[in-house]
Every structure is written in structure tokens, then in C-alpha cells.
Amino acid sequence: MAIGDFIRNSQVWKSIFRHPAPRDRRNRVVVMLTNVFLHLHPVSVRKSGIALSYTWCMGGITFFLFLVETVTGVLLMFYYRPTLEHAYNDILSLRDVLTLGILREMHRWGAHAMVITIWLHMYRVFLTGSYKPPREFNWGVGVILLVLTLLLSFTGYLLPWDQLAIWAITVGSNMARATPLLGYEGPGAKFLQIGGVELIHSGSDARFLLLGGRFVGETALLRFYVLHCVAIPLAVALLIAVHFWRVRKDGGISGAL
Amino acid sequence: MHSNHLSSSLQIGLGFYYVILAIMNFAFASYQSKILNKRQAGIWTTVACLFLVHAVANFMHLGWTLSDGIKQSVDAVMNPVSYFVMAVAGLTAFLYWRKFFTEPVVAWTILSAGLLFSGWAMTDATFRAIITKPDNVPIVMLIFSVGYTTWLAMRKAVINDARIAIGEAPLEKLEDDKVLVWPDLVYTELLAMVICTFILVVWSVVLKAPLEAPAASSKIPNPSKAPWYFLGLQEMLVYFDPWMAGVVLPTMIIVGLIALPYIDFNQKGNGYFTFVQRRFAITTFLLGFVVLWVVLIVLGTFLRGPNWNFFGLFEPWDPHKTVPLNNINLSDYVWLFGFGRSMESMGWFMRELPGIALVLAYLLLLPPLLAKTIMRSYFVKMGFIRFFLLVTLIQFMMALPIKMVLRWTINLKYIVFIPEAFFNI
Incomplete structure (x- = not known):
């Protein structure tokens, strides 16, 4: 115990933890206020609000899976190069060469699970009417987070650059060329012309913007990689911050009044 | 019994699967006896035993299929x-x-x-x-x-x-x-x-994690x-x-x-x-x-x-399965079968007028009709904007089942068919 006391009384320990261990009521309150991560929470909550049969824990698990995806994703970026020459072979080596290689598995299964848990989270929020005033706006933020999660999963689907990837993305991105007005096979696009020159063609429509080309090729791989690893995660992180902050500001976890 | 159809590892796997199911049902039976429901406890003990029999049969490689x-x-x-x-x-x-x-x-x-x-x-x-x-x-x-x-x-x-x-x-x-x-x-x-x-x-x-053959833009998988x-x-x-x-x-x-x-x-x-x-x-x-x-x-x-193509749970995915497609457009129904008129000399607007009228009526006439009749109380409580937003959103949602039923019953392909402008509904 002497060593334990020595550590807890040291200047280093005290500089990190500004108060004694959270064993009594006062310090259990203080710990929530002095730690930036714990401070996402309120100090106290309604008991019914945190019952597992009420929340299903799905929002929290979705956030946790986002963290898992971030960590495994950063590690995967050490091994993966988004070019036609390397992409597929890098994935092969992740499977065959890397010791204890379950990184890609954790990333892929975690992503699938995240899509399911975000749906179940919204399902619960709907069925308990928790989107009702004063939480209307935060529900909207959540819907955008849902869309971004699906886009994250969709952009990541292309990266292994195998048959599964390229054709799933081809099926998905083919929809973009049917966008009304903005896709070259979409309704109304033909009417967008100046002096007989069509503005929307296969080299200028919504699909071209998404893929950076007329088919799923190297430019698409690079675009999806940047969207997947940088652009969308940043947007998600920003919106998660808003989402959590609004949970607190809108009165915490919902409950019967 | 075609015992040769099932591999040994599959039967052992199924054996463990049934053991888990048996344990789950024993647990449920003991829960039922705890809340003093003897009849249910008996039923679920029997069910658990049934699963145990399945487990034993699979462990013994009896090849039940x-x-x-x-x-x-x-x-x-x-x-x-x-x-x-x-x-x-x-x-x-x-x-x-x-x-x-x-x-x-x-x-x-x-x-x-x-x-x-x-x-x-x-x-x-x-x-x-x-x-x-x-x-x-x-x-x-x-x-x-x-x-x-x-x-x-x-x-x-x-x-x-x-x-x-x-x-x-x-x-x-x-x-x-x-x-x-x-x-x-x-x-x-x-x-x-x-x-x-x-x-x-x-x-x-x-x-x-799955990894198929390297991407090849010439080899299109089916499906x-x-x-x-x-x-x-x-x-x-x-x-x-x-x-x-x-x-x-x-x-x-x-x-x-x-x-x-x-x-x-x-x-x-x-x-x-x-x-x-x-x-x-x-x-x-x-x-x-x-x-x-x-x-x-x-x-x-x-x-x-x-x-x-649709395949039943046990139906092998045969790439040569053919399903007759004889779907026809609303304009065929109206002009060919209804009036017995050829559509060749018609412009697209005249040809698709029935379909366009139908879609416009669905989107523009149905909401006020609902507001006046069966959804009147909603309209009164919600006000104009909310009500029309609600009805329009539900109309878009119901567009899918409506189109499904039309396809299944009268083989309808398109209500509006204007391929010249990629505008088909």
C-alpha cells in the first residue's frame, strides 16, 4: 500500500487527477466535471432513462463502433495504397502476410454492425417518441449522421478493389446518372442546353462528379479513398459533437414527464 | 437419408447449435417453473429434450436432412x-x-x-x-x-x-x-x-472478410x-x-x-x-x-x-432461369385496348396524357380530397403545410406498394412512359 500511497500523493498523479478517487458522493460528482470525456455526460440522470430495456444502448454502441472504425482505419491506412497497382495486393497482404491479421475483419464487421446499430438507435428513438419537442432538431442531425454513416460504408466498399467492390459501387453509382436534371440519363437533363450544346453529358453529370470519370476506375478509387478516410469522418465527428451537445441541451435522455 | 450429403464438420456444428438451443429452452423452462407455471415448464423441458435429440443425431452423423x-x-x-x-x-x-x-x-x-x-x-x-x-x-x-x-x-x-x-x-x-x-x-x-x-x-x-478476384471491368458478375x-x-x-x-x-x-x-x-x-x-x-x-x-x-x-430473378430458399441459383416479361404500359391499355387506336402517329404528350393526368391527380387532387373526407380531423389539427407535407410523403412511400400491386395484377410496366426524356414512372 505504501507504493500506492506514494503514487497517489506524487505531484504527477495530483496534476492529472485533481481530486480523490470517486468513492463518495462529492467526488463522484467532481469526477464528471473535471474530465473532458466524462463531461460529455451530466452528473446525474433519471434512473429509467438509462435502463437498458429503454435505451437499448444502441446510440452509445454506434459511437463506440465509430471509434473502433477510426482506430482500425488509421492502422489500415499504414498498409493500404489507393492505386490500381497496389490496392488489391495490399489487401491480400493484410490477409496473408500481416501477423494476427484481423484488422480488416474488425473494420469491415464493425462497419456492418454500425449500420445496424444506427438503425436500431433511430428505431428506439422513434418508438419512444424521443424526437418530439424539444428534440426535433437533434433528430434531424441524427438523420444526417445516418446518411453519412451509409456513405462511409459505401465509399469504403470500393477500396479492396475486388469484383465485389467494383460492381457494388458500379450498381450504386449508376443511380447518379439518372438524377433528374443533373444526370445524363435523368429526366430533364436534355433540356439543359445552350445554343444546342448539351450541358449535361456523360462527362459532366452527377455520376462523373462522384467517380471522377465515366466508369469506376482509378480516379473513383482515389475519390472514394479521400472521402472515406478524410472528408466524411471529419463531417461525422463534427456532427457527433453537435448531436451529443444537443442531447444535453435538449434535456438529456428522454423520459416520461 | 442421404448421409453422404452432409460433411462431418457441418453435422458437428449443427450438433453444437442444437445443444445451445436445448440449453436456452432448459433455461426458459426453469424460468417458467420459477414463476410457478408448471404446464409451460413441462412443455419447454420437452422442447429442450427434442433439441437434445437433434444434437445427438447430428453428433452421431445420422445425416438428417x-x-x-x-x-x-x-x-x-x-x-x-x-x-x-x-x-x-x-x-x-x-x-x-x-x-x-x-x-x-x-x-x-x-x-x-x-x-x-x-x-x-x-x-x-x-x-x-x-x-x-x-x-x-x-x-x-x-x-x-x-x-x-x-x-x-x-x-x-x-x-x-x-x-x-x-x-x-x-x-x-x-x-x-x-x-x-x-x-x-x-x-x-x-x-x-x-x-x-x-x-x-x-x-x-x-x-x-470476403475478398473476391481482382476487379475486372470486363467480367460482370451475375447478379x-x-x-x-x-x-x-x-x-x-x-x-x-x-x-x-x-x-x-x-x-x-x-x-x-x-x-x-x-x-x-x-x-x-x-x-x-x-x-x-x-x-x-x-x-x-x-x-x-x-x-x-x-x-x-x-x-x-x-x-x-x-x-x-426471384429464387425460393432452397432453389439453386440458375443463371438460365427465364421469367416471362410481358409488362405493358398504361398508354397501351388506354389507346390500344380501350379505344382501339394505334399510337404511332401520336405525339408523346397525347399518348401519355392519361398517365400524366393520373399522376397529377394522385399528387394534387388526392391530398385535398383526403383533407375534406377521411383525414379531415388531421387537416384541422395540423394546418395546411403540415398536412400536405404529411400526405405527400406518405404518397411517395405508398408509390412503391401501389406500383407493386399494379405490376402483379395487371402487368403494368409504366404509368407514364416518355423514353425521349428518360421520364418513366
Whole structure:
């Protein structure tokens, strides 16, 4: 115990933890206020609000899976190069060469699970009417987070650059060329012309913007990689911050009044 | 008995599967005897023993397989129509007899029957090949988790509704006192993180992420499927062109979801499970999420094979299966069959006028008609903007089932067909 006391009384320990261990009521309150991560929470909550049969824990698990995806994703970026020459072979080596290689598995299964848990989270929020005033706006933020999660999963689907990837993305991105007005096979696009020159063609429509080309090729791989690893995660992180902050500001976890 | 059909490892795997089911049922039986329900305890002990017999049979490699007769009759009754109609009927029955279906014993019976059928179905090579594809595992999880959460939510709703009916507060109101987040919430969170990490690691060790042959733009796989969470949208392509199924309807889903809290004027049912106080909202949402989203994803994943043809659970995916397509447009119905007129000399506007009129009437005349008649009370309470937003969103949602029924009954291909402008509905 002497060593334990020595550590807890040291200047280093005290500089990190500004108060004694959270064993009594006062310090259990203080710990929530002095730690930036714990401070996402309120100090106290309604008991019914945190019952597992009420929340299903799905929002929290979705956030946790986002963290898992971030960590495994950063590690995967050490091994993966988004070019036609390397992409597929890098994935092969992740499977065959890397010791204890379950990184890609954790990333892929975690992503699938995240899509399911975000749906179940919204399902619960709907069925308990928790989107009702004063939480209307935060529900909207959540819907955008849902869309971004699906886009994250969709952009990541292309990266292994195998048959599964390229054709799933081809099926998905083919929809973009049917966008009304903005896709070259979409309704109304033909009417967008100046002096007989069509503005929307296969080299200028919504699909071209998404893929950076007329088919799923190297430019698409690079675009999806940047969207997947940088652009969308940043947007998600920003919106998660808003989402959590609004949970607190809108009165915490919902409950019967 | 074709014992040579089943590999040894599959039978051992099934043996363990049945052992788990037996343990689950023994646990349920002991729960029933604990709440002094002797009859139920007896029933579920018997069921557990039945599963044990299955386990022993598989461990002994007796090679029990599902009979061809059952497989063929299952496949014979399965088609897109029966599948979808049964899903809608199932949801309707579940909501109507919710008191019955949310009884734990009833839910347990359905679960056990489903797991027993799955175990037997696994002895079929076709079923096994589809269900165990690594990327399809999430769909199996989706089926069970959506099934369970729907049951759980409705069970709590039934209990709350009964309490509210006699003037008591919902269950969520009972534990209204506040507790400290440390330790009550942070420990739960820690535990949840540990459990999730454990599950994810085991899942990752057991199942390798799929990796097919290198991408080749010349070799188109059949079927070409979108990622599983978009398969409901891909299924819509059977009934609508890409601009509707891939762009307009998904956009309407997102817009509708965001608009939802501003449309729903019902102030009851905030913060607790209920059905009676929110019948319309919950029924509509269940139809949209469970039937038109999840059920269609399951259809797209497990039952759509080469050329996007429908295949029964045990039907091998034959790329040469042909399904006669003799769908015709509304304009054919009106001009050719109705007036006996050739459409060749007609301009597109005249030709498609009936369809355009129909679509415009659906979108512009139906909302005021509803406001004047059966939805009058909604219109009065909601006001102009909210009401029209609500009705329009529901009209877009119902566009899919309407088009499905038209396709199945009168082989209708397009209501409006203007290929010159890629404008087909």
C-alpha cells in the first residue's frame, strides 16, 4: 500500500487527477466535471432513462463502433495504397502476410454492425417518441449522421478493389446518372442546353462528379479513398459533437414527464 | 437419408447449435417453473429434450436432412407476391393481436420454431451457401435484432397502454429518481464496450472478410448487387426506373425522416413506449422501416439471384432461369385496348396524357380530397403545410406498394412512359 500511497500523493498523479478517487458522493460528482470525456455526460440522470430495456444502448454502441472504425482505419491506412497497382495486393497482404491479421475483419464487421446499430438507435428513438419537442432538431442531425454513416460504408466498399467492390459501387453509382436534371440519363437533363450544346453529358453529370470519370476506375478509387478516410469522418465527428451537445441541451435522455 | 450429403464438420456444428438451443429452452423452462407455471415448464423441458435429440443425431452423423418434399413445397409457395403479402399480413396481425404476440411464451415459440427450421434448412446446400456468405451474416443479425427490438418495444407498449387505460403512469415514469452517472452509467458503458470488443474480435477471428478476384471491368458478375443496406433500393428498381428508385425515393426518405418531428403534432408518447397513443405514427413507421426497408433488404440479399430473378430458399441459383416479361404500359391499355387506336402517329404528350393526368391527380387532387373526407380531423389539427407535407410523403412511400400491386395484377410496366426524356414512372 505504501507504493500506492506514494503514487497517489506524487505531484504527477495530483496534476492529472485533481481530486480523490470517486468513492463518495462529492467526488463522484467532481469526477464528471473535471474530465473532458466524462463531461460529455451530466452528473446525474433519471434512473429509467438509462435502463437498458429503454435505451437499448444502441446510440452509445454506434459511437463506440465509430471509434473502433477510426482506430482500425488509421492502422489500415499504414498498409493500404489507393492505386490500381497496389490496392488489391495490399489487401491480400493484410490477409496473408500481416501477423494476427484481423484488422480488416474488425473494420469491415464493425462497419456492418454500425449500420445496424444506427438503425436500431433511430428505431428506439422513434418508438419512444424521443424526437418530439424539444428534440426535433437533434433528430434531424441524427438523420444526417445516418446518411453519412451509409456513405462511409459505401465509399469504403470500393477500396479492396475486388469484383465485389467494383460492381457494388458500379450498381450504386449508376443511380447518379439518372438524377433528374443533373444526370445524363435523368429526366430533364436534355433540356439543359445552350445554343444546342448539351450541358449535361456523360462527362459532366452527377455520376462523373462522384467517380471522377465515366466508369469506376482509378480516379473513383482515389475519390472514394479521400472521402472515406478524410472528408466524411471529419463531417461525422463534427456532427457527433453537435448531436451529443444537443442531447444535453435538449434535456438529456428522454423520459416520461 | 442421404448421409453422404452432409460433411462431418457441418453435422458437428449443427450438433453444437442444437445443444445451445436445448440449453436456452432448459433455461426458459426453469424460468417458467420459477414463476410457478408448471404446464409451460413441462412443455419447454420437452422442447429442450427434442433439441437434445437433434444434437445427438447430428453428433452421431445420422445425416438428417430436410426432405425434398418440404423444400419443394416451400419453394413452390414463395414468390415476390406471396413474400411481400405475407410480410404485410404478418405486420398487420402482429399489431392487431399485439397482446397475444407480445406474450413471452408466444414470442419464444416463434423464435424456437424459426431456429428449428433454420437448423433443418442448413442441411440444404443452396440455403447454406447463401446464408453463410460472410457479407450476409449482418443480414441474419439484422433479422434477429429487428425482430427482437420490435417485440420488446411492442411488449412495453402493451404494458404501458394497459396502465394508461386505468389511469396509471407508464413504466418509465416509475423510476423517476435521479442516480449519479458515476458509477451507474459509466460502468454500464464500460461493460458495453468490453462486450462489443469481445464480440467484434471473435467475429473477426472466426469469419474472414470476403475478398473476391481482382476487379475486372470486363467480367460482370451475375447478379451484381449493391452493398446490402441498399438492396431495398435495388429491389425498387424492379418497379421503378433509376431516377425514381435511386434518386427521388431515397431523397424523399431522408427529407421525410428529417421532417418527421415537425409533422407529428401528437404530443403524447414522448419518452415512453406506447402504441395506442400513437397508432398512426407507429403503424406508418413500421410499414416503412420493417416492411419496405428491412423485409426488402432480406428479399434482395437472400432471394434475388442471377438477372435479379426471384429464387425460393432452397432453389439453386440458375443463371438460365427465364421469367416471362410481358409488362405493358398504361398508354397501351388506354389507346390500344380501350379505344382501339394505334399510337404511332401520336405525339408523346397525347399518348401519355392519361398517365400524366393520373399522376397529377394522385399528387394534387388526392391530398385535398383526403383533407375534406377521411383525414379531415388531421387537416384541422395540423394546418395546411403540415398536412400536405404529411400526405405527400406518405404518397411517395405508398408509390412503391401501389406500383407493386399494379405490376402483379395487371402487368403494368409504366404509368407514364416518355423514353425521349428518360421520364418513366
